[in-house]
Amino acid sequence: MEVYVNLKRVGRNVLLAICDCELLGKTLREGKIAFNVKDEFYNGGKVSVEEAVGMIENSTIVNMVGKNCVAKAIEKGYVHPEAVLHIAGVPHAQIMKL
Numbered sequence: 001m002e003v004y005v006n007l008k009r010v011g012r013n014v015l016l017a018i019c020d021c022e023l024l025g026k027t028l029r030e031g032k033i034a035f036n037v038k039d040e041f042y043n044g045g046k047v048s049v050e051e052a053v054g055m056i057e058n059s060t061i062v063n064m065v066g067k068n069c070v071a072k073a074i075e076k077g078y079v080h081p082e083a084v085l086h087i088a089g090v091p092h093a094q095i096m097k098l
């Protein structure tokens with residue numbers, strides 16, 4: 001299974017964005033929330049979901065959206081299930097290492 005990832009250095013932080021492939025370019029809407037899964041933010045290329053989640057170790061800020069990548073991050077212990085938000089039924093999680 002592949003996902004889109006984008007890894008960038010922002011000041012002293014390493015920002016990792018991960019999204020499931022089918023979500024790229026879509027807008028998730030729920031109530032007043034409109035969450036844009038923007039190509040320019042998430043699309044730095046495709047990798048396996050295993051490789052993407054492995055990149056969390058060396059990242060300081062992580063933004064992920066999609067059932068596959070969030071489930072794998074939970075499975076690997078990076079995200080607690082109760083910390084996951086759902087927007088239009090789609091899981092979204094963030095990690096900030098301070």
